[in-house]
Amino acid sequence: MSHVLSTYARFPVTLVRGEGTRVWDDAGKSYLDFCTGIAVCSLGHCPPRLVHAIREQAGTLLHVSNLYGIPQQEELARVIVEDHVKLPGKVFFANSGAESNDGLIKTARKFGHARPQLDGSPRYEVLSFTKSFHGRTLGGINATGQDKVKEGFDPLLPGFRHLPFNDLAALEAAIRPETAAVLLEPVQGEGGVNVATPAFLRGVAALCKKHDVLLLLDEVQTGFGRCGPTMAWRAIAPEIQPDAISWAKGMGGGFPIGAFWLSDRAVDATGKALSSLMGPGSHGTTYGGNPLACAASLAVLEEVVEMDLPANVARQEQRIREIIASWQLPVITEVRGVGLLLGIGLDVSQFAVPEGKLPAAFVCGKLLEAGLLVPPAGPETIRLLPPLNVTDEEVDEALAIFRATLSSLVTDH
Structure with missing residues (x-):
């Protein structure tokens, strides 16, 4: 049994x-x-570079609290920002895609307080799309546009609506004063492998800018080379600039790690950056970004780039x-x-x-x-x-x- x-x-x-x-x-x-842990083992099983990095780091330092500096974390954040996202911003490290997406949802709520409605009440709503999948935490299932993941978990959290994927007119009609963000996968993996069209992705970015709404990209399954370019949105509409991105799966090659990136772009007249809204006490993790996880991810991302995967x-x-x-x-x-x-x-x-x-x-x-x-x-x-x-x-x-x-x-x- x-x-x-x-x-x-x-x-x-x-x-x-x-x-x-x-x-x-x-x-x-x-x-x-050809499952690879559902898009996790991006270099296959037991790749020598990853195995060596894990063994070496495991014999040096497995874990310390985020109360202290972690060199491997700093280096991994630099590599992600400078070599992969290639837009100014900062990274938070988690342990999974669901956690990373919860970070995006919390960022949207923080942004809604920093950029409230005209009457001063905070914006809080996140718009996502049918057939999407954003994880199995309470935040993740509420953002997910599939009813089956929500059955038996009522009452649902407020602040989420789901719209038809690749329907720009539906999105434009749906944006309301309380809307803070739009969350989407460039390619919906769990929902049937549905690709955002270039026109849709560009249109979403334009609507977000027009209505002062955050553009959140869920690249948990698509990121770091799975779709060709290391950021999947660049395979579809390379000129857009998201406000935040989540990752997990392939970035660790089999070792559990997740992350989200927040843009440094200004969110108010004083020049306050979006990436500064999540300050001390607003978000945290015990294990996220520890030396072992970051050493593993660095090895994977180095291999992806050096071998031109x-x-x-x-x-x-x-x-x-x-x-x-x-x-x-x-x-x-x-x-x-x-x-x-x-x-x-x-x-x-x-x-x-x-x-x-x-x-x-x-x-x-x-x-x-x-x-x-x-x-x-x-x-x-x-x-x-x-x-x-x-x-x-x-x-x-x-x-x-x-x-x-x-x-x-x-x-x-």
């Missing part, structure tokens, strides 16, 4: 070892891993799209996404699904049996999330398994 809470519908496999793009279960069977991501995306298109399989409706955050849409009428199972999860189970790990993204979409350094041979092998499995399902129908 397991003593672990049953909050996951787990696939019937227990993984015990990993190397590169492969993992092995407790029976010795190997799998190609964004170039490999762009090339592999193109190869995957071309190979899948060449199959001309009617069961595949489309390939959505950017970089190596790709969603394969399925025509679920073309294969039989056992009663009580969601089609995408059923197909993921069949792919697992064939030796390929991939996660679903909604009921009719399969996600491909290989490591950013995945090779041509590994992509070819994974796609061959994918094609054979889908063809078999359709033939058996």
Whole structure:
């Protein structure tokens, strides 16, 4: 009997070892891993640079409180601001994407007090979008535009509304005096791999500026190379300038770390910076940004840049799209996404699904049996999330398994 809470519908496999793009279960069977911990293991499993950084730092200093200076934290913040965001600002380190998004929500509330409504009452509302996913804390589920994550957790927190994604007119009509921020994912991962259009992202940025509303980007799944450019919004509308960004997942390569960045832009006539609104006592964490986590993340981000992994991501995306298109399989409706955050849409009428199972999860189970790990993204979409350094041979092998499995399902129908 397991003593672990049953909050996951787990696939019937227990993984015990990993190397590169492969993992092995407790029976010795190997799998190609195109799930990577849901876009977490950005360099694959046990990459030498990351393993060395963790071992070295673990033998020097694991943890100290944020009451004291942490050199690795300062260096990681500098690298993120100067080499990746490339806009003036400051970084707060957390442990997960949900925590990072809660930081964005708290920032929006702080901003709403600093820039109140005309009658002096604070602004507090955060607008987000249907099919979004922003974490499983109370703040995260209220920001998320999916009802299923909120069931049984009433009463919901006030101050959130959800609008149709990629509908600029709906957003413009929705902004009210109490609106403080707009929160969105450049590519919705959990919601089905839905990409913000360039026109929508540019329009959102313009509306935020027009109405003095913060533009908050959730790059928890998309950031640091997953979509090609290390900041995913630059793959879509590179000229926009967000006010805040959240990250986690791939920035640690498998080691738990999250972060959010706040712009240094002025929020009042005195020149007070947005990044200064969260002062001492306003936000905190025990573990966030400790020496071990920051050493791990520095190793990952250095590898991403030095090996030019964004170039490999762009090339592999193109190869995957071309190979899948060449199959001309009617069961595949489309390939959505950017970089190596790709969603394969399925025509679920073309294969039989056992009663009580969601089609995408059923197909993921069949792919697992064939030796390929991939996660679903909604009921009719399969996600491909290989490591950013995945090779041509590994992509070819994974796609061959994918094609054979889908063809078999359709033939058996």
